[in-house]
Amino acid sequence: MPPDPWTDELRLAPGGLRLRRPAWSDVAAVADLHAAAERARTGEVRTRTEDVRVRWLMLDGLEDVVLVEDVDAGHTLVGVGEYTTELDLLDEATVVHVEGQVHPAATGRGIATLLLDRADVRARDAATVEQAAAAVVRTTVVDGDDRARAWFTARGFVLVRHLLTMRLDLSEPAAAPSWPAGIATRRFRPGRDEERTWRAHQAAFGDVATHLPLTLEEWVEDRVLRDPAFDPSLTVLATDAAGEVVGLAVTRVGVEGAPEEGWIRDLGVVPAWRGRGLGMALLLDALHTFRTRGLTGAALDVDDVTIGAAVRLYERAGLRIVRRTDVVERLVATH
Known part of the structure; x- marks a missing residue:
């Protein structure tokens, strides 16, 4: 360059x-x-x-x-x-x-x-x-x-999309997760689960217009190696009878400006398992984990590309919109 x-x-x-x-x-x-x-x-x-x-x-x-x-x-x-x-x-x-x-x-x-x-x-x-x-x-x-x-x-600059930040006060108890039949759950195992988690992540978000496809190496670099807040015990994998990962929730302790809150970075379900309550179960499990760790709140961002179904899911769990952030861009002359 x-x-x-x-x-x-x-x-x-x-x-x-x-x-x-x-x-x-x-x-x-x-x-x-x-x-x-x-x-x-x-x-x-x-x-x-x-x-x-x-x-x-x-x-x-x-x-x-x-x-x-x-x-x-x-x-x-x-x-x-x-x-x-x-x-x-x-x-x-x-x-x-x-x-x-x-x-x-x-x-x-x-x-x-x-x-x-x-x-x-x-x-x-x-x-x-x-x-x-x-x-x-x-x-x-x-x-x-x-x-x-x-x-x-x-x-x-023109508006291209917006993000909604949603938050939940964790002072009140929440419903326990109800897992669909045939689903088992466990925590992420470093050195063993990278490839199967990457496959599930790419499948879960592959039909989102703003999703950027990543190779296995790129995904590990972005989600694991370069994220100082990555905690394997805060990444929940949902597996089917064959042991394939069909849903995941990647979370962390601490958000910008609020170290006492939990952040949900990724929550996704592969297409074949959607509509069975797996997304809600993963969300409730994450909220339960935050509570057991003594955190006072939970937050996440929703992209407007997935805003309809995602916001409805999160609102059913009690999260509410607290901030909107607009993404703006412009073309730059290359010659």
Whole structure:
């Protein structure tokens, strides 16, 4: 890939700003920046130092993060951008997902534009390397952040889908799971269950339009090796009489801004076993596990592609919608 001019640590941006690579010692300062922005926007701080550390661990490396400093203010941190790049096989496009944050005291200085420009550079370079037909930059806007929504709209971003965050207070007891006949359950066994769990995961989500097919190696890297919160005891596998995995629930302890809550990352059932109550049983089992561990709540995200049936399932278990996040994107000229 051609050299990225935005990674030059000596490069001065307009207005006395400087872009540089982060170090792990910057995690606390980045968390403070997020907290300042969240406090100004909603009055509620959700991002902790540990949340930033976990997000960075799940990136390919710190080269996927850029910090913006105010040189004239003693190199004070005023912005951060995190970037992930993937190849969308369905649309034959390279997609760069950018999540940026600007300190509220530094808005209006072109920092968000600098971070977005870097995403454009990455998208074009990746499209060249992959010989992709198109390059896309994608980001998210939290419901209620009208200023950010207007800013992205003015720069050609359009809404492509949205995510709903659902939550349940675990203070009240819940119904026990009722497993369909012929189903056995067990916890994930590292070193033994990777391939069969991967097959079930690909089958369970294969008919979702936004699903990105993964090889076994890619799935293990994404779901197990690169996820610092992965806990085999919190991954439940439902197997049929032949021992094949036909349903799974991948969960974790702790969500961003709420370490005392449980997070349901994946809950899926292979097509042949749908409509028999297996999804509800997996969900209730996950909620029961959270309660036995002393967690106070449970949360998950629902993509609008599966919003109808999924939301109805979760609502029957008591979860309610607490936040909407819009996914917006724009095409980037590759020539």
